Each structure stands twice: as structure tokens, then as C-alpha cells.
Amino acid sequence: MGIFSGRHFPREIILWAVRWYCRYGVSYRDLEEMMTERGVPVDHTTIYRWVQKYAPELDKHTRWYRQVPDWQARSWRVDETYIRV
Template structure:
């Protein structure tokens, strides 16, 4: 749990985590750290979902870019007006099918329907929103999507020290894990909500470890 938490929280590579563990008397290979992150990150996020706060009714949706095995991929991200990351999706294409998957998963998992969705002027969104959330106001004014565009920098900052994402599956786990950690530290889970922000992740991981 400590290794997974360090990797998701700090700008560390797997080899960095390996070295830090060795200093503490725990000898593991960096490949083992990678396997721990891939195995336990989804389990931790799933264990925490019952104490996650419901997102707000104003959703900001946008795409950013990451390289997976040397090829540019799109990362669809949605955040609410309080800074909670609603969901993320790694896709090889920037199209209506990818946007539809993001919204369908968020709507079915969170059981919350937005009253307003803010996007850029990409042509894929109007038809998807008319199909899935027809009652929501689709807001596309210039600069309205600045909050999520600024939030992309959190993800970019985390991915910078890595040597690249190798597969779509591992990319999805890591990027979703980053969103989980970001939400945890911002207080969007009931667990450890009264814990000081600097101790929140460690306390939450200790509690969630008992559940998995």
C-alpha cells in the first residue's frame, strides 16, 4: 500500500519507489512495484466508491493528449465545479463513440445527472449530449472550459517523470489512479475527511487496505 500510494501521490518512477523501499529495508524490483500499482489501484478506488461524495451538477468535459507506446492518445476527462474528477477515459480516437463511453460510464456509476455540461466547440458533443443528457444545458462559450483545461496540468505534471505509458490498459489504470488520488487529497471522499490534507492519503490508504 505504501508503494502504491507513493507512486500515485508523488512524481516518482517505479525505480524511484524501488530505491526508497530499499532504504527502508524492503527489497523489491521496480517491475514488482509496477504490478502492485496495476493490481491494487483499481481495488482501492472501488473500495472507496461507497464513501465518495456525489459530484456537482455542473460538469466540465475536455480532452488532453498522452503518448501510449509512442503513439498519441486522447484522454477524456470530466470534472465538476468543485474540482472533483468525475471520470477519465483513454481513447485512441477523438470521436463521438469515445465521448459517449465517458458519459455513459459516469452516469451509470455515479447516478447523478448534470444540469449543465461545459465543453469546447468540438463537433462530437452536441449529438452525444442530446442522446444521453438532453435536459442539460450545453455551454460552449469561449473560456468557459478553462477550469478543466487548467486541471489537465495536474495530470501532465504527474506523467512527466515517467518513461512513457506502454499499453491502453496500463494507461487507463494509472490515469484513473491519479484522478482517485487527486479527489482523495481534495476531500471528495467521506473517508478521512476530518484528517489534515497532508495526512489524508496515508490515512485513507490504511483504511482502504482493510477492505481489500
């Protein structure tokens, strides 16, 4: 059983709302309005519950993709350019 089983809305809608909230910092009421404009009537308290439940799961699954490799964290690249005027 997946973490989205038994939900009223499809998992794409839930992920859409949670990602917008986490990435862009949109308020729950603004997010409710945006979703309604796109034809998804959902209440702001439902979005709040989704964020509380699924944001930690998203963080856990995407943490590997957000890691900075060691060679990028330790070194700096500098390029000098000379222009004659």
C-alpha cells in the same frame, strides 16, 4: 480469501508502495530506491505489477471518501472584511 493472500510481501508494504505511486507520482525506479532505503528490497517491476493489480481496487474502496457533498459543490462562501488605515 483476501486480495492480498498468497503474496510474498505483507499487505502494508504493498499498500505503502501503491499509495506512494498513486498519490505522489513517484517513478517505479525511484520508489524501488525509497523502499530499499527503508529495508524493503523490492524490484521496480514488482511495484509495477502491484500498481496494475491493486490501484483499481484502492480507487474503488476510497471513492466514497473522496466525494464532495452536494451542498459544498453548489455553494460558495464569501466573507468581507473592512480595515481602516
